[in-house]
Amino acid sequence: MLREWEFMQKTVRPAGRLTGAITLPGDKSISHRYAMIASLAEGKSVIHNYSTGADCHSTLGCVQALGIPFEEEGTTVTVHGKGLNGWSAPSGPLDAGNSGSTIRMIAGLLAGQPFSTTVFGDESLSRRPMARIMKPLTEMGARLEARDGQFPPLTIHGGPLKPIDYTLPVASAQVKTAVLFGGLFADGQTIVREPIASRDHTELALREFGAELKVSQKVITLQGRPTLTGREVMVPSDLSSAAFFLVAGLLVPGSHLVIRNVGLNPTRSALLDFLLGAGAPIKVLWIESTNGEMIGDIEVKHAPIKGGVIEGALAAGLIDEIPVLAVMGAASEEGLIVRDASELRIKETDRIATVADNFARMGIQIEVTPDGMRIPGKQKFKAAAFDSFGDHRIAMAFAVAALRGDGESTIDNADAASVSFPEFWNILDQTASA
């Protein structure tokens, strides 16, 4: 399927500095969860600052096809939930677009339905592995079929589910969520054990809508068949989108940016700890809790960055930010080493390969390993013709690289950024000056 972004090319000139106070779209991970949970709650939910990204609209499209009406006014989405048993069989397959979160998480909810549903996606999603969710949902009693046993389209034959005690074989919030979502439809306690703590937005959101859930030492216990109640909730802005501006602000001399109302959930903020550890002058200007999530303003100024090593639990905590951190690594004093990040190979693109490909175009040295990369520091950035390869985070990471180029760069398939951050190019134009 061809999408508009397969043709759009953006030109990015080197920037003198980036300045201003910016507000970014709502967090992608939280928006997906609020929409799915609200669709199973009783009564109306109002979700403020819902992500403007295409991925979260794929989730809304799926929920609507399951018989749940919603309205959208600006970034406020009102979902008219019909309770835990309120979904009806869709008239055709559901389109998850480019969104791994949509297909993997909704599969947990579809596993508990008294009907069968097929979920498909675009070319990139059709290459992403589903076995990780098929295994536990099958153990719970659903029957799932996928192309070659693991790729979308994914068909979920729902039915009565039993609770399971499941130890995640990979650190994955999407798999954790699929199991907990299945657990909503099972009588009794579903238990998920995590090897490495992954983002906990599902746990916080389920509690916010009224589910009973205990968390202790990376073990989550959910009481099945809760009554979920419609709520008014506020989505913090996306720290993973902020990452592009944080790194841009650090790399471009003279920069000073304030990023407002950003999600600072501790299971996501490894980025800030890593940057602070690398010598970044980042300040949290205020912080408070909203609907169980932390939110605040952050400030960043240009400074030399030391570089560092991303491995183990840190690799899992920074997985979405590694493309832009790789760009930062090449400009840093000591370079960047990434290990234990083989999950990068099965994201929207193989992000080790797509980072390396774009680095080669700009004359940046990189040594690629099966589960990471080694990037020497203090490298000179040449202007180049980049390609997003249809991957939103690659488009934005190399736009940041282009700000340090020695001339005008281009980014092909630049509109891929719309998957999570349609406003990216405008905000870049507003903040960057020559």
Ligand code: S3P
């Ligand atoms: C997400 C979890 C992560 C992340 C993805 C969003 C989520 O994936 O990379 O962008 O919202 O739960 P995994 O759970 O597969 O690690």
